[in-house]
Amino acid sequence: MPQADELTRLVNGVLWPGFLGSEMPEWLGTALDDGLAGVVYFAQNLHGDTAALSAEIHRRAPRALIGIDEEGGSVTRLETDTGSTVPGAAQLGVVDDVDATEATGYEIGRRVDAIGADVVIGPVADVNTDPRNPVIGVRAFGDRTDLVSRHTAAAVRGIQRAGVAACAKHYPGHGDTHTDSHHDLPALTLSQEEIDAHHLPPFSAATDAGVHAIMTAHICAPQWGDAPATLNSDVLGRLRADGFDGVIITDALDMAAIRERVGIGGGAVRALAAGADLLCIGNPTNPGAAMLPDQDEIDYLIARDAIVAAIRSGELPHERVAEAAGRVAAMADAVRPRSAAAEAPFDADSIADRAVRVHGDLPAFADEPTTVIDLRRASSLAVDSAASHVALALAAGGDIIRIDAESADDAEVGAVAQRAGAAQTIVLVDRVDEGTAQRHVLDSIRSVAPRVVAVNVGLPAHAEGAVVSSPAASLLAARAARRALLAH
Structure with a gap:
């Protein structure tokens, strides 16, 4: 021993x-x-x-x-x-x-x-x-x-x-x-x-x-x-x-x-x-x-x-x-000694742009401060990255409104829907499958403000209306989604 x-x-x-x-x-x-x-x-x-x-x-x-x-x-x-x-x-x-x-x-x-x-x-x-x-x-x-x-x-x-x-x-x-x-x-x-x-x-x-x-x-x-x-x-x-x-x-x-x-x-x-x-x-x-x-x-x-x-x-x-x-x-x-070789410059933006998918007819989108209604759930412990920066990048200086889709009542949803109808607005989601709380709130907002755009940073999922899918809660993905909006 x-x-x-x-x-x-x-x-x-x-x-x-x-x-x-x-x-x-x-x-x-x-x-x-x-x-x-x-x-x-x-x-x-x-x-x-x-x-x-x-x-x-x-x-x-x-x-x-x-x-x-x-x-x-x-x-x-x-x-x-x-x-x-x-x-x-x-x-x-x-x-x-x-x-x-x-x-x-x-x-x-x-x-x-x-x-x-x-x-x-x-x-x-x-x-x-x-x-x-x-x-x-x-x-x-x-x-x-x-x-x-x-x-x-x-x-x-x-x-x-x-x-x-x-x-x-x-x-x-x-x-x-x-x-x-x-x-x-x-x-x-x-x-x-x-x-x-x-x-x-x-x-x-x-x-x-x-x-x-x-x-x-x-x-x-x-x-x-x-x-x-x-x-x-x-x-x-x-x-x-x-x-x-x-x-x-x-x-x-x-x-x-x-x-x-x-x-x-x-x-x-x-x-x-x-x-x-x-x-x-x-x-x-x-x-x-x-x-x-x-x-x-x-x-x-x-x-x-x-x-x-x-x-x-x-x-x-x-x-x-x-x-x-x-x-x-x-x-x-x-892993020692290092053996990294020289590589060509890495173009992350190009990859992120290629990953974006646009569904539905996007409304005209101006390069100006944008209201973002963030319906996403809290991150898991595995994901301690700054997911708030997704909303910040999409807003470009505009207001960010956070709603807990699981607990929001009709009055709260109605109030933000009114705001969405009065300004250029993105609804930020990461789970919009049929029957989810985020899908319910998104549909409720669209019943008042039908021209809002949903930006989905979660798994691709079908939803009615204009949806831009950019599947990552990252700064890179948010910027790619905003570029897609501006290009239409």
Whole structure:
């Protein structure tokens, strides 16, 4: 049995925590000295000189892996304050040009490399077959397996050509769920045959493209028993059997699907036992008002100490953790030194314009301040980008009126409808399927002001009247939608 210091170093080699602030806290420096696998950057970490912070982390621990959720479109950490200027997966799926997707992947990788990070936690390889999905949606390339497969592979090639690692997510597919695993445990009702046919191929495509890492999903299915995929050796064993020999990374262990059932510590032990290699602990700001000043260190220690105890008791084999740590170290070696080659200038606007779809007859639209009535629901915890900048870009200095479509009464809707009839107005939506609250409010506004234009930044959906679809809650998508309005 290893000595205590050796055991701590071994366990640290499979842990990937978040931290608070834009400077390295003391506990993190100590953990890096003791072999910590690295860190995950979230928005709250990026307000200072991030490249200098990354350099400090790498000086402290040259093999430390710095990861970041930078998907483009609706999910950005680098551009949280402004909204993303990189196309998102749904936009790329609409365009269906694998060269554009590979170029976008390279641009994401280049930006991540520029701040000194090593792992892009993307692309999303989920096939979004359930339009009610609250957490994937426009983060996916689409709802067709062949489309998602070819664009997942292209994104992996682009990201990794920039010299950083890609991490395809969320195995074995989070696209056919209608529960957000940040809040509860989603359950699939698909047969194993349906999962095999429709949701696994994009991960095989990522493997064939040489992806360094694949992230698990906190989802369950009756045929797997009670354990979600992240904690399920049968599910993760299938990933290995299908030929993936890179790093299996867990989705965040502080998400409710894990934390409220087995806890961060229990999740850490069970994920390793199931075959995971690198444990993403999560964003310490997620508890919100309940967050403690040292929440980051607390979460890290819970995971570390639980694994140490499990090894000491014999519950978790030392060899399994050593195997996992070895894979993580091998990935760290693979992303250094950088190998990015010169590329042609990246034209994000062109891709975004190609992704716009116009339905119905657009009214004359002037380049002037515009009233925006924003009916969108609150973002999920996965999407901490500045979605408010979508409305700001569309308004161009005009008024922004926010309505909770789920709770708005007739008087409130009637009042904004009157305002909409008196000025150039956009109704901003991201879910206008038949029967949704946003569709009901949009139809009510149009009954009073029939010439309003709906701008849909969610999944494409049919709605009567003029609709401009630009599928991403991003600055880039909003600007493309406004250009489309001005062009008609």
